[in-house]
Amino acid sequence: MTLPGLTIDPAAATPVYRQIAEGIQRALHDGRLAAGQQLPPTRDLAKQLSVNRNTIVAAYDLLVEQRVATGHTGRGTFLVGAAGGDRPVNPDDPWLGAFARAVQGPGVGNLLTIYRVATSHEGISLAGGYPAGELMPVEPFARAMEKTLRERGAEVLSYGPTAGYGPLRETIAAEMSRKGAPCDASSILVTNGSQQAMELAFRAFVDPGDAVVVEDPTYTGAISALAALGARVVGVPLDDQGIRPDLLKLALARHRPRVMYVQPTFHNPTARVMGEARRREVVAIAARHRCVIVEDDWAGDLRFEGRDLPTLHALDGGKHVLYLSTFSKKLLPGLRVGWVVAPEPVFDRLVALKQIEDCGTSPLVQAALHAFIASGFQEEHLARVRSAYLSRSRAMDEAIRIHFPDGARFTRPSGGLFGWVVLPDSVDGDELFTAARERGVLVGRGSLFHVSGGGRNTLRLTFASSSEEQIRSGVKVLGDLLNRRWPKDRAASRERDFEAVPIL
């Protein structure tokens, strides 16, 4: 079984596996291949094209990732059909095997594994996305909750408005306006953390097959949410000022996405801050291409050095930028409260989707949070955690300088919860992850955040939720492993993530 008409050019700039995947997509588009059809066994196609079998496997994996095909180990790779009736049936359980495309593909399983690691409290965790547990203002929050239940228990234990608890929306609007992004409470939708804010924003604009531009690497939760919507995720690399404008223009021109997703401040995972000139440039480029920006400012209040920069939302005047943020990172993750600010025609759609997803966030929690902020404890808390995070990020920086091989690069962040490490090229992050885990240290693998492959020699290390002592011990364990397992490669790391990668 072969694919007549499929050719490759080994001399071309595009990697061969991408050429193959693109060729198959073209054939599907032109009608030479049909939805539901099985692709040739990798062995056969490798023979036909005179390439290594792994190249075919990589091409098929890419097609599965792009939801063009579905792969089942041992049962072949099939092109995805346009309608539900073509869905493959799971022979083990014909009823339950045929899930919606939203939950097909490898992304779903990975996601749960990532989250389990990220929220693990075993040993020393430098992998989590959470703030310092021991600094959480538990008692002042308990007092705010007590007051809320005493004064307005029956009200907040009933259903509330879908868009959120009025006084909390007022408070958020006032805080944003104070920080230079004037906005009205009526444009604020309270969500279950910024994950939901982001997911709703994507749902309002993305149909299956639509392209969405993201920074590459980017937040794993964004990758999963987009995968569930069947989006084609187009990654654009960063330089030290943020997303690269030359490649961004290219991606917007070629893929015409309705939406792009960026984290200009303390970008997750690289901790970079987009420069002010770059911010203006990105807003202008998006405007020229009529692309809505979803700006995720999850850590905007967690700067511990330098000065705040205007958000894209502020630069744009809130016209075509959806701004989202959260109380999870700066305050208390267990509340599950975030928000999104959107211009009116979008706002109504977001509220409708919020209603469809869960009828609104708990009014009880929102009211208690409002009472907590009104009592003035949030500012006090922020001052305390910023100071702790500054010390912890310094401790991490110093420990990395002492223990990591010379080829490793770490730029100490000016805010947020994590730092980003680029290791010598030869280092395999998966292997390092496993070895470190056996020694009681959890790290975030950089490869998980990359949408176009790569990043195996990168790590995301959280300084926020460990003591300085734990950070020093954890980094020492990693350094020892690196020096023992990859002792020869002392060459400076290549900053792969700064380079242009082909944009499919």
Add this chain to the structure above:
Amino acid sequence: MTLPGLTIDPAAATPVYRQIAEGIQRALHDGRLAAGQQLPPTRDLAKQLSVNRNTIVAAYDLLVEQRVATGHTGRGTFLVGAAGGDRPVNPDDPWLGAFARAVQGPGVGNLLTIYRVATSHEGISLAGGYPAGELMPVEPFARAMEKTLRERGAEVLSYGPTAGYGPLRETIAAEMSRKGAPCDASSILVTNGSQQAMELAFRAFVDPGDAVVVEDPTYTGAISALAALGARVVGVPLDDQGIRPDLLKLALARHRPRVMYVQPTFHNPTARVMGEARRREVVAIAARHRCVIVEDDWAGDLRFEGRDLPTLHALDGGKHVLYLSTFSKKLLPGLRVGWVVAPEPVFDRLVALKQIEDCGTSPLVQAALHAFIASGFQEEHLARVRSAYLSRSRAMDEAIRIHFPDGARFTRPSGGLFGWVVLPDSVDGDELFTAARERGVLVGRGSLFHVSGGGRNTLRLTFASSSEEQIRSGVKVLGDLLNRRWPKDRAASRERDFEAVPIL
């Protein structure tokens, strides 16, 4: 501009507007019409087919509802394209006009209006979907919350497991097992109310264009969630034992849905209870057609007369029935806590989608709810509300007998929060709704719950959240309006909802 080849048969059993809509769908399917194409002005097509223009409007509305077309007042009706690139552009704001199909169509706006009415506390509301506010156990809950924050504040204010707070999952599993549906805590996913449980269940199985069978009428929140997923909603009428098995078989055979959604107990909106024999029959029919059942048991604990029947989930042994329920109706809506029980391969997908939507329900709220139940207050509360709801439903029944015209039918429910009224045929529910609202009485319009049109002469009346005095006053206002505005029609109402309607 006409549509050559489109013909109708005025003598056929299928209404003419449906024949037209089906003809257009067939033409689209056969390639005689193309995605993105504009349909003829209603005037032209009415002339071509020699029918009333309103018939064409109804046909186009149906196509819009089914997401086959998009309608923009004054700008014509367009067939929907298969890919994102074909989306219509809003000339008022070219950036923001082209939303995802999830938030196109008339359903989105209706939804918010319905919710605003349903959660309104103006005057006497017989429209809400909420329990008795003044009976809510505010103080015992406040004590449980205080204890939770004191004993485990830091833990529950941090991130928790996506699937839910362990002890609450154990409690739910134990309660279900005690009631004859053995299930393990590991199969329970805690959600933000049963709305999210339902929405996740649909997302796991429904791709755009897939058919989903529901009872007709059914819960408006289900209709909206399915519309946002681009499902084709196929309504099957009920008789006094529940969903009609003859029509269910027909619908499953013709549309081959992966999923059907039912509320066997205190069906919303009709308050009917599916009989035990019918339950067994429905489970068997679904099994024969390999259709997964999503069983919404939102009010299972709110029976105030008669004996509990086994759930479909219990009858099936949890193999191919997803069971969902909530604490919103039996306890406290403001917690936003519900759950879904699913067999393993489905469960993992639901957890992944939950992670994608919001990273998990607030552990704080879940832990406080667990502490509340452990303190034994839930049973006490349930006994109190059941007794109140029995009295209130009796008061409503009596008031309707006194004040409503002879042709009106009301069957006093044996549980839940609402009763269902079928009024004389001539009564226009929209007109009644508006007139009653002006007099400070809110009612639920039955038409909103119907998926195939109709039900204009039906009302859903909530007895749970008003005092007996308010119920008597509200029903009297409605009765006076009915007798004044529709004085002549004293004929017995036809039970439209008991009759077979054509299944598209």
